[in-house]
Amino acid sequence: MSIEAPDRFWISDTISPEAKAKMETLVSYARAYQTNEAPAVTTEDWQARRQMREQMMEVFNAPLLEQLKPTIEAVELGGIPTLKVARHTPGTADNIILYVHGGGFTYLSARSSLKSAVLMAEATGYTVYSVDYTLAPEAKWDEITMQVITAYQALLKDGYEADGVGFFGDSAGGSIVTGSILRLRDMGVPMPAALLLHSPSTDLTGAGDTLATLALLDPGLEKEDALYRISQYAEPSDRKNPYASPAYGDYSGGFPPTLIQTGTREMLLSDSVRLCQAIRRDHGDATLDLYEGMPHVFPSLLDGTPEANMAYSRAVTFWREHFKPEP
Numbered sequence: 001m002s003i004e005a006p007d008r009f010w011i012s013d014t015i016s017p018e019a020k021a022k023m024e025t026l027v028s029y030a031r032a033y034q035t036n037e038a039p040a041v042t043t044e045d046w047q048a049r050r051q052m053r054e055q056m057m058e059v060f061n062a063p064l065l066e067q068l069k070p071t072i073e074a075v076e077l078g079g080i081p082t083l084k085v086a087r088h089t090p091g092t093a094d095n096i097i098l099y100v101h102g103g104g105f106t107y108l109s110a111r112s113s114l115k116s117a118v119l120m121a122e123a124t125g126y127t128v129y130s131v132d133y134t135l136a137p138e139a140k141w142d143e144i145t146m147q148v149i150t151a152y153q154a155l156l157k158d159g160y161e162a163d164g165v166g167f168f169g170d171s172a173g174g175s176i177v178t179g180s181i182l183r184l185r186d187m188g189v190p191m192p193a194a195l196l197l198h199s200p201s202t203d204l205t206g207a208g209d210t211l212a213t214l215a216l217l218d219p220g221l222e223k224e225d226a227l228y229r230i231s232q233y234a235e236p237s238d239r240k241n242p243y244a245s246p247a248y249g250d251y252s253g254g255f256p257p258t259l260i261q262t263g264t265r266e267m268l269l270s271d272s273v274r275l276c277q278a279i280r281r282d283h284g285d286a287t288l289d290l291y292e293g294m295p296h297v298f299p300s301l302l303d304g305t306p307e308a309n310m311a312y313s314r315a316v317t318f319w320r321e322h323f324k325p326e327p
Contacts, residue, residue, distance in 0.1 A: 070086060070121060078157075097167070101131075105135065110130040116297070136229070162190035198297050200260065210266075246278075299311040
């Protein structure tokens with residue numbers, strides 16, 4: 001019996017009706033958005049494409065921001081531009097989350113990635129600090145991870161305790177935030193209480209199994225585009241450096257409890273599996289929370305669906321298990 005392979009925009013019948021409806025809308029956008037544009041090379045290329053994506057995300061985020069009406073304040077943490085995000089109804093101020101956004105290392109900003117920060121603040125009641133790091137190719141992994149560490153150290157200097165700070169990253173931000181923790185640990189800086197990751201990129205060499213098996217079935221990511229953006233973030237000689245590719249990290253020196261949430265429908269699935277295995281190999285605490293048929297960064301992409309709601313509920317439990325006790 002032969003089975004016809006689905007295309008990358010095929011939607012599984014095994015996901016919830018709510019997720020299926022949202023996926024149908026997003027797939028229609030994705031089909032229209034597909035282009036064969038040449039890779040960005042000049043500063044002008046990058047700026048033009050970033051501006052287009054910023055405008056697109058502003059429209060994409062607007063309904064949620066209007067609905068939830070979060071408090072958003074531009075601040076600096078150790079000189080690093082950051083957005084301080086809190087839900088409209090005041091929550092606890094004792095524990096906080098430091099968030100590092102995705103965008104393939106080269107696109108998006110704290111402003112255009114507000115949806116992830118706002119949804120996490122809304123679900124948890126914690127204030128979320130979203131680091132507006134310098135994008136590649138203007139900065140490489142070593143500078144970007146240091147910016148995250150600088151922001152974190154500023155929070156500690158401001159009086160927050162390490163056991164009351166959680167780190168959160170999605171997609172490329174997952175790579176950056178995990179590498180930042182490995183680096184700050186090796187610097188002797190107190191580690192945060194816990195780490196939450198959504199669909200992290202953890203191996204910049206592109207060696208993961210699902211980069212081959214799922215590359216043509218991922219509705220949100222394109223392999224060659226992803227690899228090109230990686231090339232802007234890390235030179236070939238650096239792509240096994242654990243601070244750039246955390247899948248190659250040594251976790252025997254200690255690491256925060258880690259929850260990795262991802263879906264079966266993305267080519268970076270192996271990156272999540274391999275990071276989880278690396279942490280467990282060194283006797284660390286890592287949990288892989290896997291969701292049927294879900295695409296890249298599904299908790300924010302498909303917010304309001306049963307799958308996303310379950311993921312946020314699990315994340316809230318995770319934070320409460322590992323943060324210092326509330327007064």
